[in-house]
Amino acid sequence: MQLGFVGLGRMGLNMVRRMQQAGIDCVVFDTNLDARKEAASYGATAAQSIQDLADKLEGPRAVWLMLPTAVVDAVLDQLVPLLSAGDTVIDGGNSHYVEDLRRAGELSKHQIMYVDVGVSGGVWGRERGYCQMIGGPEEAYKRLEPAFAALAPGFEAAPRTEGRSGEPSPAEKGYLYCGPSGAGHFVKMVHNGIEYGLMAAYAEGLNVLKSANAGKQKRTADAETSPLEHPERYQYDFPVGDVVELWRRGSVVGSWLLDLTAIELGRDPSLKDYTGRVSDSGEGRWTAQAAIDEGVPVPVLTAALFGRFTSQGNELYANKVMSAMRHAFGGHHEIKTDNKD
Amino acid sequence: MQLGFVGLGRMGLNMVRRMQQAGIDCVVFDTNLDARKEAASYGATAAQSIQDLADKLEGPRAVWLMLPTAVVDAVLDQLVPLLSAGDTVIDGGNSHYVEDLRRAGELSKHQIMYVDVGVSGGVWGRERGYCQMIGGPEEAYKRLEPAFAALAPGFEAAPRTEGRSGEPSPAEKGYLYCGPSGAGHFVKMVHNGIEYGLMAAYAEGLNVLKSANAGKQKRTADAETSPLEHPERYQYDFPVGDVVELWRRGSVVGSWLLDLTAIELGRDPSLKDYTGRVSDSGEGRWTAQAAIDEGVPVPVLTAALFGRFTSQGNELYANKVMSAMRHAFGGHHEIKTDNKD
Amino acid sequence: MQLGFVGLGRMGLNMVRRMQQAGIDCVVFDTNLDARKEAASYGATAAQSIQDLADKLEGPRAVWLMLPTAVVDAVLDQLVPLLSAGDTVIDGGNSHYVEDLRRAGELSKHQIMYVDVGVSGGVWGRERGYCQMIGGPEEAYKRLEPAFAALAPGFEAAPRTEGRSGEPSPAEKGYLYCGPSGAGHFVKMVHNGIEYGLMAAYAEGLNVLKSANAGKQKRTADAETSPLEHPERYQYDFPVGDVVELWRRGSVVGSWLLDLTAIELGRDPSLKDYTGRVSDSGEGRWTAQAAIDEGVPVPVLTAALFGRFTSQGNELYANKVMSAMRHAFGGHHEIKTDNKD
């Protein structure tokens, strides 16, 4: 099987490597020459340009894009005129599924099939394989199944779920056809929405543990500071890193995210090298917006999302408004922010 | 009627003034000599000490405390031995109602009645009167009713509610006997919990208005930054101060808090003199904790409370944990925080 | 001044009445004949059809639509072909501002101006006047200002904000030009988003008061029921209706919504005629979605929104998932729901 592949970032390179190892011939392109060279070192064929890539592929072509969402359309503008009826484009990035609906419609005018694939796995995917959520024409999915299977973690990656038997299904190997155009990125979007919620749940809990020595702190006795009625209840200095390590075995909260947290906290439980600014890359927002369209309550997922917005400083004006109100009704003046570390 | 009064801060002085004007003789004490002098200028009798205050009052005595919660017990330790059976102590500060239950029990051993009064009104109370939520023995409430009536805004302070008729009830004058010990501070606690929610609702909405020019900002097109799909929808520069002024007339969101916000935003819509650190003084916390004990969901009130905690910097470790997780699974590095103003 | 007016529902009729009283000649239409008759009884001219309405208006025409959002486009399809260059259409309903942007673009091709007006006031507007948030071409706003002024509550509707002086601004009379197309409905959208938050803040707080007798309830001592450690702290039977009445005078939480709540609770504090299903009509959703686009945290506003979704039953599947998880890891069986009243 032959596959075009555009976008050789961190993740793209690892994916090409995994496919080459599984015997899939990748014809690759990226504007970064070093990345092209690295892909070539895995056995891939490096193209000099999008045009060159299209030329090097035999029809019906399949071209997998692994690009930042913001540049997908620009690359499609270049690529589509070089393709022919019956070809397929795969968007494996983190596009909004609404964009998929639009693009699938546009490409179908040229009889080009558009497949959207949500890919989870991060930098660990090279080793663990990539979990793939797939949407688009079922015909295209079928044709591309060897590539999905090559990228996927495989059946052995997890113990079989009680109650399942027979030939493993694609889901049990780590890839799934989720439905028509947009379905793959919709499921990936929700996946990331959930991820935000999981991360925040752990993070909040660990913060409660870390602050369990609150009773040892000095507190001013003025009307602007909430009193701590029972300082004797908050005298603990918990070994947060060890607690996370502990929870990896036998507890209800075990997870891959927890495994990773154990690595990070094992290195430095104070996490002093981080400033606490948490980026968000779109899917959490879209999940919340889709939920709202559907009328489905997602208080946990949005709380996690808003925590990120706040870490980016975007709550500032709201807080100023509240300080102004407090000043107006109570003559309260702001207290200088304490140093936190 | 004669009343002892301890605690001549901002609010205490205004309350004494209002009572003196209504013909209630206050015998006052505060460690601050200037405050005592000011109270005397309103016609109150200034005592030299707690002992002196107790001496100057005829039995059965009633002593109103208007103190920061953190010092109430210390003052009671001094005061109670100077009182006699049949006397009454009123705590008009922001004590936790659980403290009231304890104190009422302790004072009842000395046959001293303990009355808890939640007082709302802030610095405007001198002019508008004070809304009072009262708990404790009904006998004490009855005896003190002239003082409550003197402090209250009075029947004229609001148009009569449709459906009410006859002699105005105490609630319609601005004070209410809410029930046994703790009832006054319980109601005041919830009052403040609601206040946090109202403030945050306005503040969040105004922040959405202020940020409605997001489409004019430049945005980087990397995988760490969520794209804005429709910049053309966020091109507004709203006159936030005028909007708030507008809403004061005829809209569903009109309120006294909005009136105050109009004053502040009228002065400076950018609120540049505020840093956005929002203190909390206990009641919002206690409301949430009581709701949790009751099993009552209060997502709005806690969201408001947590916004304050976050404005105080207490979310930091949680955010570092999330940054660490993102680093661990995706190799993501933190973006330097943008300057916000 | 002459004005076309389509949509004589509850609110439309009251608005026509108010304008007629101010000397604005309304030519009105609604498919409901009775409504047309009622409008005629206020002095308006009833048209037999959209065509008739267009015919009866002198150019340049101005037609105000007061319709459910879902039917605005259908009416525009009928109306626009009957209008001429220089005419104006006003959408006074609760359209999404994004629709305004689209419609303004479409109508501008015909040189018809499109004005979006967010109107607050509900059924009380007839008496109190309507608070109006206006977007669109400033030229159209200027021409229509007499109508806005007639509908608005007027300067006397609220005490002047401290610090304001001179000739009252439009905002101080109850209408405001907020900016280009969509600006009016954007501000109204946020207004309603805030309204949801305010309502939920009060509602949650009153629920905490109502449940303050939790310590009197019997509780089973099994592993599925959370124990109440201090039943003695929850022995209060608060007069919730009186508390709300009380807060109307002198307290920080006074508002028009609270005034209305006092009416309702004065009638029946148990609210037994309500089932607790709370509709939402779009603006709360759009506010949250706009905030998310802007990257602005709105935890309080979304908590309020999600409370409504949940009251509509849309959380059900999520709860089943959690019950299933609890069954899977702990063998927990669901407890039969208690009867609540």
Place this chain on the structure above:
Amino acid sequence: MQLGFVGLGRMGLNMVRRMQQAGIDCVVFDTNLDARKEAASYGATAAQSIQDLADKLEGPRAVWLMLPTAVVDAVLDQLVPLLSAGDTVIDGGNSHYVEDLRRAGELSKHQIMYVDVGVSGGVWGRERGYCQMIGGPEEAYKRLEPAFAALAPGFEAAPRTEGRSGEPSPAEKGYLYCGPSGAGHFVKMVHNGIEYGLMAAYAEGLNVLKSANAGKQKRTADAETSPLEHPERYQYDFPVGDVVELWRRGSVVGSWLLDLTAIELGRDPSLKDYTGRVSDSGEGRWTAQAAIDEGVPVPVLTAALFGRFTSQGNELYANKVMSAMRHAFGGHHEIKTDNKD
């Protein structure tokens, strides 16, 4: 090693079995005769009463309680008088750590040591082992370590965390000394608080997937129903069970809870046998309350907690208040609740 064990419920029996297999002699008691017989079948010695259990143990005794929180104190009242200085009591149930502080203080008067152990593992613990979080006198912890090790999952239960080396620490075997009295239950409390958050994150996300066919539903076009602007975006019928199975391999959201969810959804993706009433057993509440005492924001954890309260019906009065407000300002009548399934 010999150990007394009181409380042979689901979990207690499995724990005794695991300890017997590891060569720890358990002397057990429960009021349920069948449970005693079952424990005896694992090799444990069944006592006829608490007295008998105390008699059968050689000093210094250690007695492990595995009881519903609500009955621990009653059993301690019976047990403590039968113990001697130097004995140890272990509370392995889900007590509030604040109770531990009190009990440890009381028992220390009798020179009895009190150890609090948070135990995670549920019905799977028999097979997987139990994750144990331990608080109390370090001396007692040391003496009991063989029991903790027998119950724990052991080092092999998870791949070693990158960066760890040398002799496995207790945390790496599945038990951890967390600090002085209360430390074990504090950490377990937060563990469960996190668990609530994780569960809700998954549940909300799956609900968004399940409702992704919203565009296929009929919608009424009235002012009480929020319109769905883009029904074409919500036309998906996702195979939710397969999606969960998929995510078990290679995705960022993999976890033990997800594994269990896959079992349940594999059985019946509609979950029709569940009603959606989600119990809470205390720890989620205490986590939130501790966080509030500490001033630490936990919006995700409380959103999860409040979702449970709402599933129990406790939001009802709040919703009625909002319906009443909507009626009062807009004349809105409640819509009859749709049937959901």
